[in-house]
Amino acid sequence: MQMKRTSNILTLSMALAAGSIAASADAQSAPEAAAPAPLTGVHGGDLDGAFINARSFSEPDGEKLYRRVCAGCHMPDARGAQGAGMYPALAGNRNLASADYAIYVVVKGLHGMPGVGRMMTDAQVADVVNYVRTHFGNRYGDKVTAAQVGTVR
Amino acid sequence: MPLNPALPMSKRDLLTLIGKAGGASAMYFAMSSMGQAQASPFKGVPTFEGGAKGASALIIGAGVAGLTAAYELRRAGYNVQVLEYNGRLGGRSWTLRGGDTFTELGGASQTCQFSPGNYINPGPWRIPHNHYATMHYCQELGVALEPFMQLNYNAYIHSTKAFGGKPQRYRHIQADFLGHVSELMVKAVKKSALADTVTKEDGEILLEALRDLGALDKDFRYVAGRQSSERRGWTKGPGGGLSAEPITSEPLTFESVLRSGMWNHISDSMGSTHHTAIFQPVGGMDMIPRAFATKVGDAVRLNTKVTAIKQDETGVTAAYVDTKTGEKGTARADWCICTIPLSILSQIEMNVGASMAAAIGAVPYEASLKVGLEFKRRFWEQDEQIYGGITMTDLPIGQISYPSSRYGSPGSATLLGAYGFGAFAYEFTSLPPAERVARAVEWGSRIHPQYKAEFVNGVAVGWHRVPWTQGCFGTWSDEARAEHYKNLCQIDGRIMLAGEHASYIPAWQEGGITSALDAIGRLHQRAMAG
Numbered sequence: 137m138q139m140k141r142t143s144n145i146l147t148l149s150m151a152l153a154a155g156s157i158a159a160s161a162d163a164q165s166a167p168e169a170a171a172p173a174p175l176t177g178v179h180g181g182d183l184d185g186a187f188i189n190a191r192s193f194s195e196p197d198g199e200k201l202y203r204r205v206c207a208g209c210h211m212p213d214a215r216g217a218q219g220a221g222m223y224p225a226l227a228g229n230r231n232l233a234s235a236d237y238a239i240y241v242v243v244k245g246l247h248g249m250p251g252v253g254r255m256m257t258d259a260q261v262a263d264v265v266n267y268v269r270t271h272f273g274n275r276y277g278d279k280v281t282a283a284q285v286g287t288v289r
Numbered sequence: 290m291p292l293n294p295a296l297p298m299s300k301r302d303l304l305t306l307i308g309k310a311g312g313a314s315a316m317y318f319a320m321s322s323m324g325q326a327q328a329s330p331f332k333g334v335p336t337f338e339g340g341a342k343g344a345s346a347l348i349i350g351a352g353v354a355g356l357t358a359a360y361e362l363r364r365a366g367y368n369v370q371v372l373e374y375n376g377r378l379g380g381r382s383w384t385l386r387g388g389d390t391f392t393e394l395g396g397a398s399q400t401c402q403f404s405p406g407n408y409i410n411p412g413p414w415r416i417p418h419n420h421y422a423t424m425h426y427c428q429e430l431g432v433a434l435e436p437f438m439q440l441n442y443n444a445y446i447h448s449t450k451a452f453g454g455k456p457q458r459y460r461h462i463q464a465d466f467l468g469h470v471s472e473l474m475v476k477a478v479k480k481s482a483l484a485d486t487v488t489k490e491d492g493e494i495l496l497e498a499l500r501d502l503g504a505l506d507k508d509f510r511y512v513a514g515r516q517s518s519e520r521r522g523w524t525k526g527p528g529g530g531l532s533a534e535p536i537t538s539e540p541l542t543f544e545s546v547l548r549s550g551m552w553n554h555i556s557d558s559m560g561s562t563h564h565t566a567i568f569q570p571v572g573g574m575d576m577i578p579r580a581f582a583t584k585v586g587d588a589v590r591l592n593t594k595v596t597a598i599k600q601d602e603t604g605v606t607a608a609y610v611d612t613k614t615g616e617k618g619t620a621r622a623d624w625c626i627c628t629i630p631l632s633i634l635s636q637i638e639m640n641v642g643a644s645m646a647a648a649i650g651a652v653p654y655e656a657s658l659k660v661g662l663e664f665k666r667r668f669w670e671q672d673e674q675i676y677g678g679i680t681m682t683d684l685p686i687g688q689i690s691y692p693s694s695r696y697g698s699p700g701s702a703t704l705l706g707a708y709g710f711g712a713f714a715y716e717f718t719s720l721p722p723a724e725r726v727a728r729a730v731e732w733g734s735r736i737h738p739q740y741k742a743e744f745v746n747g748v749a750v751g752w753h754r755v756p757w758t759q760g761c762f763g764t765w766s767d768e769a770r771a772e773h774y775k776n777l778c779q780i781d782g783r784i785m786l787a788g789e790h791a792s793y794i795p796a797w798q799e800g801g802i803t804s805a806l807d808a809i810g811r812l813h814q815r816a817m818a819g
Contacts, residue, residue, distance in 0.1 A: 182716075186716040186719075187685045187713060187716055187728075189712060190683070190685070190687075190709075190711050190712055190713050191711055191712060192712055193712050193715075193716075194712075203719060204715070204716050204719045205715050205716070205719065207719045208656070208715050208718035208719040208751065208753050208754065209394075209718075209753050209754075209759070211394075211395050217394035217395050217754075217756075218394075219394050219755075219756025219757060219759070220374045220594055220629075220633045220756055220757040220758075220759075221632065221633035221635075221636040221637070221759055222636065223394065223759065245653045247631075247632065247635040247636070247650045247653075248630075248631060248632025248633075248635060248652070248653055248654045248759050248760055249653060249654075250653035250654065250655065250656070250760075250764065251653065252715065255711070255712050
């Protein structure tokens with residue numbers, strides 16, 4: 137047992153010596169080892185689920201995901217913004233008529249937009265797509281499901 | 290990662306361990322290893338044989354890529370004109386000082402309140418010695434550099450999940466990890482556990498190397514003593530006089546260091562783009578564009594939003610709108626070097642071929658956040674003996690970087706109070722600027738309790754809200770790079786692209802500068818060919 141423990145540690149140290157950069161890179165794609173911290177955790181993560189996990193979004197529903205992720209670019213009122221380029225308004229956006237299109241953009245990204253859905257679960261993507269498609273003047277009744285998101289990934 | 294599956298610790302075990310370290314630090318680290326950055330291939334500027342022969346070049350964007358192109362092409366005899374969206378030169382090579390106003394997308398406006406001499410670089414903030422092209426232009430243009438304190442053994446590593454949230458000095462984690470690992474390796478060698486790969490003679494050498502590397506004592510142990518204290522620091526350091534006898538410090542246990550995950554940060558400054566010597570311009574990163582301005586500033590039209598780029602058989606025309614007056618106009622030249630970030634360029638009408646157009650649309654732009662905080666005094670120096678360097682944390686602020694200049698000076702100073710990527714950066718960006726600053730103060734106070742009493746003011750830049758980049762830098766996936774990179778960099782008729790997005794050094798100025806040099810060299814060859 138003692139020998140095994142030593143070997144374990146040796147493996148670790150050698151792996152570190154061999155490629156600490158690779159180890160860190162792998163850590164990014166490794167599933168979060170610890171369970172997400174509770175809302176009152178030491179991070180002081182927000183009650184809406186923000187600031188809990190550095191590598192994935194922890195917001196529990198579509199509205200919270202919109203406010204804490206999407207609104208960074210599309211703005212809290214979903215009217216987008218205009219600078220050297222623009223962020224499209226999601227308010228009254230006819231492209232949202234296609235639920236599959238909305239899922240695709242969230243998961244895969246589009247042009248400069250990262251695929252933020254990669255940091256969300258299938259259910260979170262479905263939630264935020266459903267939220268946007270039924271708010272900000274959008275009234276698309278066909279709800280998407282997590283399973284639908286899974287087929288797009 | 291070359292893990293031997295025959296060894297008892299599974300890859301999953303290791304990943305689990307590493308995962309516990311994870312967090313914003315992992316993001317930061319992946320960022321630092323991004324692009325497998327090596328020493329720059331810069332070998333000097335193109336020679337422009339044959340001269341410009343009266344040719345003209347339109348350069349779009351006055352960041353370091355556009356400024357490099359303008360400077361070198363003008364020197365080669367080209368007639369150059371530069372169009373720039375902002376009311377200043379530099380693009381992301383940008384410094385915020387007291388009195389500067391930044392209005393982000395959505396309309397929130399911040400006027401920086403820093404005292405004279407204090408600043409923050411929202412974009413690039415350091416120049417590694419092996420970024421030869423950037424170093425070249427700093428030297429050629431007379432940009433004064435000073436050392437950037439990348440690695441400070443007395444700064445902290447902080448984890449909310451280890452040591453009760455108490456920050457640990459880097460020197461403790463680094464020395465204790467190396468010491469304990471070296472001691473374990475010694476045991477393995479002595480037990481002949483490595484006999485199949487290390488000969489007896491090499492094993493003897495290895496033992497001495499491990500004793501040296503790990504600061505082991507004469508019995509190959511990593512324990513409290515002179516050797517370990519000279520690495521990790523003493524409880525009471527040696528001095529002079531009657532009561533000068535030093536008191537050794539007690540190393541942390543191997544288990545506590547290992548389980549803390551803090552070893553993840555030992556390698557933070559081992560990547561080649563973070564090696565010492567590493568520098569910053571004295572007074573702010575925008576000293577670089579300011580130096581370029583003395584050479585080509587007169588060729589730049591500021592406040593100019595390009596709305597369309599059209600090439601024909603004899604030249605390239607850019608249509609623009611003056612953002613101050615609303616006046617519309619056009620600029621035309623024989624050739625065009627376009628450095629507009631792809632996040633913006635993908636929205637601008639431009640008649641290039643399908644392959645370049647596809648490449649322009651294939652690169653998402655990363656979220657990133659920086660917060661600059663001004664404090665009444667340098668408490669990190671005065672109370673904690675931290676002179677420059679970086680404290681790493683798993684809190685959403687990611688890191689705290691102390692100023693690498695004016696050490697020991699009285700009065701106020703600014704530090705980088707947050708710098709991060711990934712989910713936290715999106716979540717920070719969604720907040721109003723004042724709230725981002727407030728969060729950075731709140732979280733930073735967990736590491737430095739002095740924060741709340743000493744805080745004066747702050748400024749926060751969420752890069753997805755920056756009107757002229759809509760993100761921090763272009764994030765190439767391996768797949769996108771394989772499919773599109775060469776198409777992006779090829780010359781298309783009379784148009785070439787440059788910028789960090791047209792490089793293998795994303796987010797670094799060296800990528801922008803070397804891409805510009807490559808582009809203008811090939812442009813000149815094409816121009817010569819007629």
